[in-house]
Amino acid sequence: MNVYEIAIIFDPGLEVDLDKATEKVEKILTDNGGKITNTDNWGKRKLAYQIKSHEHGIYVFYTVEIPGENVRKIESIFNITDEVIRFLITRPDLKAIAKAEAEKVAKAELIAKRGDRDDKDEEDEEEK
Numbered sequence: 122m123n124v125y126e127i128a129i130i131f132d133p134g135l136e137v138d139l140d141k142a143t144e145k146v147e148k149i150l151t152d153n154g155g156k157i158t159n160t161d162n163w164g165k166r167k168l169a170y171q172i173k174s175h176e177h178g179i180y181v182f183y184t185v186e187i188p189g190e191n192v193r194k195i196e197s198i199f200n201i202t203d204e205v206i207r208f209l210i211t212r213p214d215l216k217a218i219a220k221a222e223a224e225k226v227a228k229a230e231l232i233a234k235r236g237d238r239d240d241k242d243e244e245d246e247e248e249k
Contacts, residue, residue, distance in 0.1 A: 122156070122186040129199075130178035130207040133165055139179060142204040147199050150183065153191040159184035172206050215217060 127150075135142045143162075143184070150157060163180035172178065194211060199208045 123189050124155075124158075124215065125185050125187055125192065126211050126213050127183040127185055128209045128211075129179070129181050129183070129205055130168070130172070131181065131204055132206055133175055133177040133179055135204055136165055136179060143181060145204060146181075146183075146199075149195060149202070150185055150187070153187065153195050153198075155185045155187040155191070155195075157183055157185050162177060178206055 129146060131142050143160075147157060161182040163182070165177050165179050168176060168178050176222065196208075196210060199205050
């Protein structure tokens, strides 16, 4: 099973009844051997350009574990699903993400060490 990130822009008219649309997409993913590990709903946003005469869309992002051979099948189903305006399926570079997280932690530790010294310097300057 491979990890994929799926970005879906739903029709803004579904804002009231978004649950049915998300359930439909989640059913498509699980019926094709996928396991949804994370869902992130960004809500209604303005599109950079009009898509199918819509100026807004509802953005929902999924992190899914899917067998590689089922990705094309999911793409073809999304293409004919009325609720989905646009979608994008990508495979994240897990090594780059892990490296970025490690660098982020190292930088935070360095700032924390520096922060201790900077606080003392600032207190000394305030006393003067």
